[in-house]
Amino acid sequence: PSKKSFLHQVRRVNSRNALTHCLLKTIAREQKDYLSTGDILRLKPLPQVELAKRMNQSMNNLGAYALPACPSWLSRLIPNLSIRLLGGSEQPLNVLLPNRRDRIKWALRELLNEESRKIIEGGLQAPYDDCQLQELLHRQFDISTVRRNISAVRRELGIPSAYIRSQDFWHLLAVPFSNVYPLTIKEITLHVPQASGVYELCLKEGQVTYPKGGSTIFYIGRSKNLEKRLMEHLQARTKNKILAQYLGRETCGFRFLVAEDSYTHEEKRLYDLFISTFGAPPA
DNA sequence: GCCCTACTTCTGTGCAGAGC
DNA sequence: GCTCTGCACAGAAGTAGGGC
Numbered sequence: 255p256s257k258k259s260f261l262h263q264v265r266r267v268n269s270r271n272a273l274t275h276c277l278l279k280t281i282a283r284e285q286k287d288y289l290s291t292g293d294i295l296r297l298k299p300l301p302q303v304e305l306a307k308r309m310n311q312s313m314n315n316l317g318a319y320a321l322p323a324c325p326s327w328l329s330r331l332i333p334n335l336s337i338r339l340l341g342g343s344e345q346p347l348n349v350l351l352p353n354r355r356d357r358i359k360w361a362l363r364e365l366l367n368e369e370s371r372k373i374i375e376g377g378l379q380a381p382y383d384d385c386q387l388q389e390l391l392h393r394q395f396d397i398s399t400v401r402r403n404i405s406a407v408r409r410e411l412g413i414p415s416a417y418i419r420s421q422d423f424w425h426l427l428a429v430p431f432s433n434v435y436p437l438t439i440k441e442i443t444l445h446v447p448q449a450s451g452v453y454e455l456c457l458k459e460g461q462v463t464y465p466k467g468g469s470t471i472f473y474i475g476r477s478k479n480l481e482k483r484l485m486e487h488l489q490a491r492t493k494n495k496i497l498a499q500y501l502g503r504e505t506c507g508f509r510f511l512v513a514e515d516s517y518t519h520e521e522k523r524l525y526d527l528f529i530s531t532f533g534a535p536p537a
Numbered sequence: 538g539c540c541c542t543a544c545t546t547c548t549g550t551g552c553a554g555a556g557c
Numbered sequence: 558g559c560t561c562t563g564c565a566c567a568g569a570a571g572t573a574g575g576g577c
Contacts, residue, residue, distance in 0.1 A: 400550095400561085542574095547569080549566105555563105557558105
């Protein structure tokens with residue numbers, strides 16, 4: 255390359271490094287509450303537009319950087335970066351830039367865990383309806399959102415309505431599970447750990463009819479390696495004929511629960527609860 | 538490095554159906 | 558009739574990525 259072209263490339267590397275440095279410093283400053291405590295509910299919503307503004311403010315204060323940070327530049331830079339957290343785990347930088355919906359999801363999960371606990375202990379007579387959840391989100395987590403959005407996030411988490419939850423103890427156990435994801439190679443690779451645990455397979459549309467009501471769930475399983483087992487289901491290696499029939503014909507989803515040492519016990523507990531709730535084993 | 542646009546997500550509002 | 562819930566629609570806000 256010519257001398258001019260070479261110098262141009264060096265400048266670009268330099269400006270990228272400067273931008274990355276400023277980006278990390280800004281995120282560390284904005285998310286210091288989370289980084290110092292590890293409490294995910296302390297993560298602030300930080301859209302890329304807002305992040306760019308904060309970066310430009312700190313650049314102005316420093317005076318050393320002439321480069322303005324723009325959102326579209328950040329949207330290209332951020333997906334390629336990761337960060338090592340205090341616990342030693344390496345995470346995509348995106349985890350420090352949650353959107354509002356992520357925060358609603360975490361807080362809602364927290365509230366529904368509390369609901370399960372209180373109902374089991376006898377401190378709460380009925381599950382929270384969406385309006386109560388809306389009020390609790392505002393009061394406990396300072397999150398304001400509309401009832402409709404709470405309903406949508408709740409469904410995304412696989413949690414049925416308060417009316418259904420009040421009828422079946424089974425549904426309270428939905429809370430510790432992961433979100434419901436489409437049963438595809440991409441989603442399994444993205445979300446499922448190579449850890450032992452319990453998983454459910456469900457229909458994305460429609461329900462399976464059981465003696466005591468309908469459910470989207472048609473299979474409950476356990477595995478020492480959740481990722482491997484779910485992949486096997488996709489590769490049509492299953493010998494279970496009913497399972498093969500659903501997997502081959504329907505649009506399916508899954509969710510899972512990591513249970514390192516107790517996954518056999520956990521599966522039996524969930525299986526028995528399913529039978530007592532719906533009057534028959536899954537499918 | 539920046540502009541622009543398509544796409545996605547969030548929000549507010551209204552309405553209808555189910556259950557009490 | 559009232560409450561709760563889900564759905565539809567439109568507009569605003571945010572994000573991703575093409576192109577110069």
